[in-house]
Amino acid sequence: MNKTIALIPGDGIGPDVVAEAVNVLNAVADKYGHHFEYKNVIAGGCAIDKFGKPLPQEQLDICLNSDAALLGAVGGPKWDNLPSEIRPEKALLGLRGGMKVFANLRPAVMWKQLKDACPLKDEIVGDGLDILIVRELTGGIYFGDRGTSEDQNTAWDTEKYTRPEIERIVRMGFEYAQKRQKRLCVVDKANILNSSQLWRRVAEDVKKDYPDVTLSYLYIDNASMQLVRNPRQFDVIATSNMFGDILSDEASQITGSIGMLASASLGDGTGPGLYEPIHGSAPDIAGKDLANPLATILSAAMLLRYSFSMEKEARDIENAVNAVLDEGWRTGDIAGAKRDEVSAAGKLVGTKKMGQLVVDRIKK
Numbered sequence: 001m002n003k004t005i006a007l008i009p010g011d012g013i014g015p016d017v018v019a020e021a022v023n024v025l026n027a028v029a030d031k032y033g034h035h036f037e038y039k040n041v042i043a044g045g046c047a048i049d050k051f052g053k054p055l056p057q058e059q060l061d062i063c064l065n066s067d068a069a070l071l072g073a074v075g076g077p078k079w080d081n082l083p084s085e086i087r088p089e090k091a092l093l094g095l096r097g098g099m100k101v102f103a104n105l106r107p108a109v110m111w112k113q114l115k116d117a118c119p120l121k122d123e124i125v126g127d128g129l130d131i132l133i134v135r136e137l138t139g140g141i142y143f144g145d146r147g148t149s150e151d152q153n154t155a156w157d158t159e160k161y162t163r164p165e166i167e168r169i170v171r172m173g174f175e176y177a178q179k180r181q182k183r184l185c186v187v188d189k190a191n192i193l194n195s196s197q198l199w200r201r202v203a204e205d206v207k208k209d210y211p212d213v214t215l216s217y218l219y220i221d222n223a224s225m226q227l228v229r230n231p232r233q234f235d236v237i238a239t240s241n242m243f244g245d246i247l248s249d250e251a252s253q254i255t256g257s258i259g260m261l262a263s264a265s266l267g268d269g270t271g272p273g274l275y276e277p278i279h280g281s282a283p284d285i286a287g288k289d290l291a292n293p294l295a296t297i298l299s300a301a302m303l304l305r306y307s308f309s310m311e312k313e314a315r316d317i318e319n320a321v322n323a324v325l326d327e328g329w330r331t332g333d334i335a336g337a338k339r340d341e342v343s344a345a346g347k348l349v350g351t352k353k354m355g356q357l358v359v360d361r362i363k364k
């Protein structure tokens, strides 16, 4: 198959990890006879430096004209004091909104090899964790009306949702639950927020179409507590943009490392999907060959699966990552308490070596 992939390396460790994902994609293309053409997109802090804005329209257009887009990370201290309208993070929102990728799938899976890096006790984690967070991505407080008063002493942001915006997320939650453990939990703050009450009304209506799925609700405060108290109660979580942002960081940490979690942002299927690791730009280790490229490599696997229907190829990448972890190779973030041991065994590796190990495995 011939496909075009927009690459958005971004800032910080973004370019480091995207480079490794491209090597992996090329290995897959070679092995299976595909041809991937890459188009480079400048977005985030680097676009502010070059064009004076985080996401020029022509850069977004490159993504819209591709079959899928792979993003590293955006942002860094260099741009932290800019007004919010031209901060690098606006590039992310512009990409998500502009590409209309309203649903963000964030699977939080614990790799058995990394159990040591999980901060929870053994009896809580049992034989593993596998939670899918379906986060609403193009609405709510991230995109609602906001402002600051003239004297700068009052500021507001608005959480606003419409029924269709909620329904497509909740439906997706039900669909995935049906293919998994058949449990969907809608997380909200319905004891306070009108918008959350609407989420519940919509979920109640949609539930009729999925009689085999058990639907439950949790308030966000309780949900964040339950995630560390008893994470195995969760199968699929569907939630708003901001709550999903918060819960996915928490979920990633209990799986061991934020450096391992991939994500897919999908729309109605008529346009390209956007794939990215859930970690940030980690400017302190940028360009130092220290970042873990696996979350981005796994995001590339999701890209092949969801945007190109290349299930076999996606599995090949995931199996390769699994094999490399089985062999004991670790970047610093996933070496955990065993860092010295890993290092003594010569298996503490950098970004490039980790990428190469996955490539070698795919070629085997």
Ligand code: IPM
Residues within 6 Å of the ligand: 075, 089, 092, 245, 278
């Ligand atoms: C994420 C990030 C972004 C978000 C930031 C960088 C704008 O935290 O993708 O989770 O809040 O969505």
Ligand code: MG
Residues within 6 Å of the ligand: 245, 246, 249
């Ligand atoms: Mg986040």
